[in-house]
Amino acid sequence: MKLNQIMIITSSLLIFSSCQKDNDNNTGDNNIVDINQVDPNGNGNINNNSMVTLGKLLFWDPILSGEKDVACATCHHPDFGYSDGRELPIGVGGEGLGPARIDAVNDNISLAGRNSPTIINTIFNGISPNGNFDPATAPMFWDNRVKSLETQALGPLLSFVEMRGHAFGEAVALDSIVNRLQNIGEYNTLFTDAFGNNNSITSSNIGAAIAAFERTIIATDSPFDQFQAGNQNALTQAQIRGMDRFEDIGCNNCHSGPMFSDFEIHVVGVPDNNLLANSDEGANGTYAFRTPTLRNLEETGPYFHNGVGGNLQQTIQFYITARNFARGNNGGGQGGGGNGQGGGLNINPNVDRNDIADDVRDLQNFNNNDIQDIIAFIKALDDPGFDRTIPTTVPSGLNPGGNID
Numbered sequence: 001m002k003l004n005q006i007m008i009i010t011s012s013l014l015i016f017s018s019c020q021k022d023n024d025n026n027t028g029d030n031n032i033v034d035i036n037q038v039d040p041n042g043n044g045n046i047n048n049n050s051m052v053t054l055g056k057l058l059f060w061d062p063i064l065s066g067e068k069d070v071a072c073a074t075c076h077h078p079d080f081g082y083s084d085g086r087e088l089p090i091g092v093g094g095e096g097l098g099p100a101r102i103d104a105v106n107d108n109i110s111l112a113g114r115n116s117p118t119i120i121n122t123i124f125n126g127i128s129p130n131g132n133f134d135p136a137t138a139p140m141f142w143d144n145r146v147k148s149l150e151t152q153a154l155g156p157l158l159s160f161v162e163m164r165g166h167a168f169g170e171a172v173a174l175d176s177i178v179n180r181l182q183n184i185g186e187y188n189t190l191f192t193d194a195f196g197n198n199n200s201i202t203s204s205n206i207g208a209a210i211a212a213f214e215r216t217i218i219a220t221d222s223p224f225d226q227f228q229a230g231n232q233n234a235l236t237q238a239q240i241r242g243m244d245r246f247e248d249i250g251c252n253n254c255h256s257g258p259m260f261s262d263f264e265i266h267v268v269g270v271p272d273n274n275l276l277a278n279s280d281e282g283a284n285g286t287y288a289f290r291t292p293t294l295r296n297l298e299e300t301g302p303y304f305h306n307g308v309g310g311n312l313q314q315t316i317q318f319y320i321t322a323r324n325f326a327r328g329n330n331g332g333g334q335g336g337g338g339n340g341q342g343g344g345l346n347i348n349p350n351v352d353r354n355d356i357a358d359d360v361r362d363l364q365n366f367n368n369n370d371i372q373d374i375i376a377f378i379k380a381l382d383d384p385g386f387d388r389t390i391p392t393t394v395p396s397g398l399n400p401g402g403n404i405d
């Protein structure tokens with residue numbers, strides 16, 4: 001009799017606690033818009049098929065680089081999730097692709113200063129939790145210093161390290177590239193098709209066409225998206241646990257919205273990469289960097305603005321160190337060393353504990369089990385089904401992607 005009563009109480013407690021859990025699970029996705037309900041071509045996006053066709057060829061054509069050896073795709077390649085799989089990219093004078101790429105030419109041109117971010121889903125840069133985004137003001141780069149894909153696309157052409165090299169000075173770079181394209185018959189036809197009139201080979205149209213192509217590289221059919229659309233079986237138990245922990249711990253205070261980024265800059269305290277001679281001071285010398293998307297991380301590592309996060313374990317573990325440091329108990333070393341996967345990252349010595357973002361200081365305590373579940377959840381944000389096609393030829397006749405073979 002007594003035992004029976006206890007059993008009834010216990011089982012109703014169990015039901016209660018499992019209801020709680022279900023409610024919890026739902027809060028994770030209810031406040032984020034389903035990205036597949038957002039119209040990519042809404043919000044005044046300029047986009048037509050001829051522009052996309054042209055933009056894709058420009059993206060792959062090393063004719064845009066000073067020494068005709070580097071294309072956008074050299075550092076944003078589909079084999080590496082439209083990133084390059086390296087801590088820091090090698091642009092001008094490099095040979096090969098991804099981690100195997102080497103600085104082949106003795107040209108005093110060294111590594112680029114930051115990790116190459118993916119261009120997948122950059123159409124959505126700046127998107128709000130309720131799905132609003134504006135192509136004209138979309139923030140670009142690790143420090144948000146440029147707005148819009150159109151403007152961004154001209155940046156690498158001017159960059160000495162990334163694409164320009166010794167071939168021409170910065171002031172004449174764009175004119176020189178326009179001039180080259182004007183001398184290629186196929187580009188004249190393609191620009192006329194895309195922009196509707198002759199003499200439309202201009203630097204701003206180069207940017208517009210590349211941006212139109214980039215906006216077609218979308219990956220929004222991850223297991224998480226399927227789960228959000230109502231398929232309860234799309235996520236594993238570990239992924240659901242990870243989704244809950246991600247939220248309870250407070251990761252989603254910055255990794256928010258449908259791209260799991262608020263697109264704001266924050267001081268997290270990531271250490272400098274020793275491969276670089278100078279410290280990277282981030283946005284306006286504040287050591288703040290933009291929250292990156294957490295989609296498609298499976299293919300876009302290594303992580304952080306300079307690639308020092310060798311894998312997800314090491315990257316997420318860094319937040320334990322950063323949180324403890326921000327709270328003033330940096331002696332604990334909970335995040336330091338000993339995980340057998342590249343060791344722990346230390347806080348950047350140029351960052352004061354008071355400078356660390358409140359959202360990092362306020363993270364709930366978490367342990368290695370949580371990290372495993374969060375990693376499982378982050379893998380549920382991967383959609384490998386994005387456009388991976390590579391043009392077989394480009395109008396210049398050069399190798400698509402530059403010297404990457």
Ligand code: HEC
Nearest residue numbers: 071072075089090091114115116117140141142153156162
């Ligand atoms: C040598 C490697 C390299 C080449 C070549 C290169 N990029 Fe990048 N790209 C980078 C790096 C590194 C960054 C981040 C730089 C920063 O944050 O300061 C970046 C940033 C970007 C971003 C911003 C993404 C975001 O979410 O903020 C876009 C878009 C982009 N590149 C497109 C292009 C296009 C288009 C080209 C060709 C015109 C190109 N890249 C050429 C390495 C490269």
Ligand code: HEC
Nearest residue numbers: 251254266268270289290291292303304305319357359360
């Ligand atoms: C204060 C806002 C904030 C909070 C809270 C936060 N992050 Fe971040 N996250 C960032 C910023 C900013 C970066 C980039 C830092 C850098 O590169 O210097 C980043 C980078 C990352 C990266 C690397 C992604 C890439 O492509 O390089 C991962 C993974 C990540 N965060 C996961 C998490 C997890 C898991 C949590 C919770 C434990 C969390 N973040 C909490 C802002 C935040």
